[in-house]
Amino acid sequence: MAFDVGKYTATSVSVNWDDLDFEQFRSAPLPEYSLRTLRYMTDVEYHTVCYTRDLLTTPSHREKDVSAFMTMWNREEFWHGEALASLLGVHGIVVDYDELKANRLKLGWKDRLDPIKQSVAGKLVGMDFVAVHMAWGAANEWSAITAYNRMAELEENPVLAELLRRIAKQEARHVAFYTSQARDRLAKSRKAQVIARFALKNFWAPVGSSIMERSEVVHVMNHLMSGSEGRAAARKIDSHIAGLPGMTGLTIVEDSLDSLGIAA
């Protein structure tokens, strides 16, 4: 089913958490390893803008629907960052814009070259590259929903679960946009399918891998995606990705867990 961008923009809101009792965490804080995972999630949400930049360097910025979606998507993700930062705040962990700046500055040369690399690729394959971005975005958003749902299941705290449920609900609309775009664009072009398959198979890594230390990626994947239940969740994401035109048989999430040494 086609994604209705007009309806999406008209109903896009910042996630609300005013009614959730975060104060309870002062007397019953979340465990250290969960806070570490939440910190990772916060940074990833705040960094969405960096991903926007990469997407914008391709021809996609000329398209009205894509622009409209990205405007709202960017803002929703920013507010996910704010909500998670507020939750960390009651635990005495301050995540402010200046700290994020330090984090981004660490990226160095690789980060500087990324938009150039993306642009060159974008120019080379033109509109087909937009399809790659959409498939990539779908994989990321599916992963994000899975991560939030897994976190809610594992922690069994009703307030945290409610916040994560609200965030995941917004992520579900992002998935709908990316899959609808990816499906249409991939279906139209065999070349796009080949490039998307190549890019996902060879370059995809769990969301946040490009901005966080490897030790943090391993921590989060161990926390949320290890064991039989974690593996089952990973396979579910893979089956969604494999359902996109030309992506049959891809197991990028499981492969990345194996390469990070996450126990099944």
Added chain:
Amino acid sequence: MTANDEPAATTDRSTRFDVRGFARTARGNHRATLQLAEYAERPLPADSLRLVRYLGQLESATMQHLRNVLVTATHKDARVTAFLVTWAFEKFWLADALDAVLGANGVAGIEEESSDGRRHARNEAGERRGPIRRAISAIVVGTPIVAVHMTVGLVDEWITRAAYKRLVQTSGSTALASTIDMVLDVKRRHSLFFDDEARRRLSESAKAVRLTRTALHSAAWPLGAIDRSDDDRSFFEGFTFGGSEGHARAAAIGSAVATLPGIGDQVAATITARLSR
């Protein structure tokens, strides 16, 4: 420039612009407040409609602008990017409001592309660069580029504000006057942020001043004009800055530019001359 015009306003340096507060109180969909029924009885004159469309196209071009800004070191400044996320959101809805005004007048919306050719001014060559060349030159420039983006954003606000005010003057429509009041009120906070950031960054770095002077010299005004037709751009300049009153408006913007730390009268005069050409 009159006392209530934006360039004369100075921000209180003791308190920094509250980006978090701005994000929290962002203003979205304006459709319910546009008094669209009035246009059925009194449609806007053709010139006003053309300017509404042009301004709507500029307001909606945020993603193109973000592309140019985010391939540089500006993307590393999390406070600036947090501002830009909300800025883009508010401008999206300003464009939507202007689009609705066009619809209520029974004319083509902001999607309507002019088929005429682009302007090829020599001084604007840098503005026509794609993201690759921008990203490569940004590697050498580093963080002082943030000052450039903030200052260009500020001057752009002054120029578009002058156009909106001129539109109210000429359209004779109370519905449009009320919509533009709202638009200017939303944009007021954008100006405050750019003003605050531009003056602080320019006063802190000689390299920032040098880069900004060059950028102001080569900019196509307003932001986003580089992607519009020469014909539309000339119309905008004539409508807003033509005639003796228009020239006075352009001169007022030049005077405001001259107050920016280190920018100087020569760059200010160039901007005035380009606007009222």
